[in-house]
Structures are given as structure tokens and as C-alpha cells.
Amino acid sequence: MSESQATPRSQFTVGTRGSALAVTQSTATAQLLEQASGLGFELIQVKTEGDIVTGPLAQLGGTGVFAAALRVSLLEGKCDLAVHSLKDLPTAQPEGLVIATVPERADVRxxxxxxxxxxxxxxxxxxxxxxxxxxxxxxxxxxxxxxxxxxxxxxxxxxxxxxxxxxxxxxxxxxxxxxxxxxxxxxxxxxxxxxxxxxxxxxxxxDPSIVLPAPGQGALAIECRPETALNGDLLSTALHTVENQAARWEVKAERALLGHLEAGCAAPIGALGRFTLGSEHSSVSVAGELVLEAVACSPDGSRMMRRRAQKTVASLADARALGVQLATELLDAGAADIAGLTR
Incomplete structure (x- = not known):
């Protein structure tokens, strides 16, 4: 029986790590979805030991064990959703999972x-x-x-x-x-x-002019299986309701830049997108200006390269293109050498 044909759910489950921050973020996000859907929720604590090497985890390649353990739980159907700090999430998206929602972004600094x-x-x-x-x-x-x-x-x-x-x-x-x-x-x-x-x-x-934040900093990602996001039930509708389009476009550009640089989330790379809605519009579902700033640093801070690009965006593809454009400019100017990136 497909998920869309199953008995209507009365609650949803959210996988979380056991740290205070993870539990707090997962609870707050679940409460948003509870309010939007009318469904109850249950938190399921997921063990995140670094020695987990069996099952789907071995196929997730390149992820940290914290994100990977939660993703295994999603893939195995042990929970419906997982909440991640986007700045800690690898840019490669594993098969069988989607980032369904990026809620409103908190302070990026x-x-x-x-x-x-x-x-x-x-x-x-x-x-x-x-x-x-x-x-x-x-x-x-x-x-x-x-x-x-x-x-x-x-x-x-x-x-x-x-x-x-x-x-x-x-x-x-x-x-x-x-x-x-x-x-x-x-x-x-x-x-x-x-x-x-x-x-x-x-x-x-x-101030970001002094310390530019990590790509995705201040943003959360709600991840799930595609059928959870797309089946049209109360939960999938709620996932759509709490999405913040401006935050999604900003982090898409930032993470596209990081991915094109082939830099991990621990690299000395900062990036910050700022979306501004055109004054003639009243909804973030239409075009606006996206400014993306990035910095590449040597580990000792002796060399630093800052670049900035701007584009009118009306889709995720546009936001991604801006990130790739700025990453290309950085690479052409020698950012890989400055930041010690292996290419």
C-alpha cells in the first residue's frame, strides 16, 4: 500500500539526535508543523555513534555520522522527518531523500x-x-x-x-x-x-563584514522521503506551509557555491545570500534580487579573498546558478590555492 493510500495519519514522527540543541530545534520545528497540520508528533531519539557502518549508511558517502544516522532512520522508515542544521549538512543529497522544507531563517551571524x-x-x-x-x-x-x-x-x-x-x-x-x-x-x-x-x-x-557565516548558517532543513513530501496529506501540506522561499533561495545559492568549490562544511569558506523582494511584489514566490557574498581564507588568516555577485532570481535554478557563478569567479581568481582546497 502506498503512503497516499494508507490510513490517514494522526501524528508524525521526527528523528533527532540527543543533544540539547538538536532536541530543541526538532521540537520547535515539529510544533510549527503541528500547528499547521493539526497532527500530533513524537520525537524519536536516534543514536549517532561514529561506528555505525552497516546498512544504508555505507551508501550515503561523504556525510558526517550525525546526519547519516538520521538519514538511515528516514530511509528505513523509522521516522517521518529529520531536522538538520543546514550549515552542518553536506551539499550532496542522498538518493531517496529530499529537503522538503526550509523554514524561516534565524540570525545568520x-x-x-x-x-x-x-x-x-x-x-x-x-x-x-x-x-x-x-x-x-x-x-x-x-x-x-x-x-x-x-x-x-x-x-x-x-x-x-x-x-x-x-x-x-x-x-x-x-x-x-x-x-x-x-x-x-x-x-x-x-x-x-x-x-x-x-x-x-x-x-x-x-558583523558579516568581519566574519562571514557558514553557508546555510541560521537555517534548518526538514528532510524526508519524497512520498512524505508529495502525497498531499495534512503533513505534506504543512511542510509546504512552513516553507520560507527567501531562506530556500539564499541557502540554495550558498550551498551551490560550496558544492562547486568542492569544499566541505569544515573548509575556510564563508558565504551569505540576501534576498530582497522587488517593491512591486507582495509575495516571495515571485522574482527578487539575490545578493551573494563569499570569502575564501587561508587557515592562518594571512590571505583572504572576498567576492560578491547579484542576480534577479525567480526559481531555485536561478539561485543555484548564482552560487555556481560566484564560485567560478573565486576559483578563477585563485581561491582554491588560498583556502587549500583539493581539486
């Missing part, structure tokens, strides 16, 4: 979370700044070559604890034990901090 309320300009010479992102590290060093960049891992509260130690509000969201601050600041995505209710730790939202 990176956030400095520093001790004593310090901003980037105020940080002392040789200040220790934590980040696990080569893109952030390179642009921070371009702005402040004196900084000492410290590679860090862990969830959002754990990273904040490297600056703020045993702050009681961090213990409330899952950080405990004997923690001591050893960094002057960390840099994280503003969107993630705000979704977790941790924006009080932000001391500066970094």
Missing part, C-alpha cells in the same frame, strides 16, 4: 561569548579564543592576528563553560562537574545560542 563583556576589539593581546571551525578561526585571525586560537569540541554549554566555568545557568542545561574557565572567549552560532535560550552569554554579534 556568529557570536562572540567573552569574559567580562569583552568585544572582539576589546580582547587583550594574545587572548585565547576557542572555536572548532577553520572558517571562524581564519577570519578571526584576519581581524586580530595576535589572537591565540584554541581548537575546541563539545556541545554548546560545554564550550561556554570553557569561558564562564561553573555558571549556574550552564549547569541547568547539562554542564556539571568541576569546570574551570581556561579561555577568554568562544565563538558560536548566534542562532544556536538563541534557540537554547543562552543569548545572555553573547557579548558581540559579529
Amino acid at each position: 556568529d557570536a562572540l561569548c567573552a569574559r567580562d563583556g569583552l568585544t572582539l576589539d576589546d580582547l587583550p593581546t594574545n587572548a585565547k579564543v576557542g572555536t572548532g571551525s577553520p572558517r571562524r578561526a581564519a577570519q578571526l585571525l584576519a581581524a586580530r592576528p595576535d589572537l591565540t586560537i584554541v581548537d575546541i569540541r563539545g556541545n554548546v554549554p560545554t564550550r561556554l563553560a570553557r569561558v564562564f566555568g561553573e555558571d549556574p545557568s550552564l549547569v541547568d542545561v547539562g554542564v556539571g562537574g568541576e569546570l574551570r574557565s581556561d579561555l577568554d572567549a568562544v565563538v558560536l552560532a548566534t542562532a544556536g545560542l538563541e534557540r537554547l535560550g543562552l543569548e545572555r552569554f553573547i557579548t558581540e554579534r559579529l
Whole structure:
């Protein structure tokens, strides 16, 4: 029996990782769909161990284990939907799955979370700044070559604890034990901090002219099997309802640029699209102007190339073409050598 012929559903299921941010993002997105569809929902926690090597996972090639584990659950029918942070999602789309919806985008900027309320300009010479992102590290060093960049891992509260130690509000969201601050600041995505209710730790939202965000930053992707998105039931209608066309076109251009550069999500590449609806229109379902800016950096921040392109867009194909166009311009100007991209 096809999905469209099955008994009408009363709820939908959303696969999620177990981290606080993943659960928060998945819950908020599921609530949007619940409101739009009138259906209930259930969160299904998916294990994401890096040693999963059997079944469909081995055929997904090039994805991180977090995204891949959720995708396996979708392909095996264990959940109806998965919610991803688009900036962490590889540009290659696996067969049998589609990004059905990109909801309204949150703040795209990176956030400095520093001790004593310090901003980037105020940080002392040789200040220790934590980040696990080569893109952030390179642009921070371009702005402040004196900084000492410290590679860090862990969830959002754990990273904040490297600056703020045993702050009681961090213990409330899952950080405990004997923690001591050893960094002057960390840099994280503003969107993630705000979704977790941790924006009080932000001391500066970094302007994109200083630190250009990752492609897809601030955006979420709702992924599912094609039949879930297209069967015309309450859930598929809700997926269409919560789609934000401007966000979709922006991230399409950004990710097309990243894909054409053959750069992974950890490469020192930043990109940001900004869609502006023509003044004569009242809906984002029609043409508007899409401006795309990109940066390619050397890992140490000593070399940086910025380029910008603009195009009137009326479709995803137009947005993709803009991303490919700007990527081609970057490559022709030597961006692969600057950013250490293998081609």
C-alpha cells in the first residue's frame, strides 16, 4: 500500500539526535508543523555513534555520522522527518531523500561569548579564543592576528563553560562537574545560542563584514522521503506551509557555491545570500534580487579573498546558478590555492 493510500495519519514522527540543541530545534520545528497540520508528533531519539557502518549508511558517502544516522532512520522508515542544521549538512543529497522544507531563517551571524563583556576589539593581546571551525578561526585571525586560537569540541554549554566555568545557568542545561574557565572567549552560532535560550552569554554579534557565516548558517532543513513530501496529506501540506522561499533561495545559492568549490562544511569558506523582494511584489514566490557574498581564507588568516555577485532570481535554478557563478569567479581568481582546497 502506498503512503497516499494508507490510513490517514494522526501524528508524525521526527528523528533527532540527543543533544540539547538538536532536541530543541526538532521540537520547535515539529510544533510549527503541528500547528499547521493539526497532527500530533513524537520525537524519536536516534543514536549517532561514529561506528555505525552497516546498512544504508555505507551508501550515503561523504556525510558526517550525525546526519547519516538520521538519514538511515528516514530511509528505513523509522521516522517521518529529520531536522538538520543546514550549515552542518553536506551539499550532496542522498538518493531517496529530499529537503522538503526550509523554514524561516534565524540570525545568520556568529557570536562572540567573552569574559567580562569583552568585544572582539576589546580582547587583550594574545587572548585565547576557542572555536572548532577553520572558517571562524581564519577570519578571526584576519581581524586580530595576535589572537591565540584554541581548537575546541563539545556541545554548546560545554564550550561556554570553557569561558564562564561553573555558571549556574550552564549547569541547568547539562554542564556539571568541576569546570574551570581556561579561555577568554568562544565563538558560536548566534542562532544556536538563541534557540537554547543562552543569548545572555553573547557579548558581540559579529558583523558579516568581519566574519562571514557558514553557508546555510541560521537555517534548518526538514528532510524526508519524497512520498512524505508529495502525497498531499495534512503533513505534506504543512511542510509546504512552513516553507520560507527567501531562506530556500539564499541557502540554495550558498550551498551551490560550496558544492562547486568542492569544499566541505569544515573548509575556510564563508558565504551569505540576501534576498530582497522587488517593491512591486507582495509575495516571495515571485522574482527578487539575490545578493551573494563569499570569502575564501587561508587557515592562518594571512590571505583572504572576498567576492560578491547579484542576480534577479525567480526559481531555485536561478539561485543555484548564482552560487555556481560566484564560485567560478573565486576559483578563477585563485581561491582554491588560498583556502587549500583539493581539486
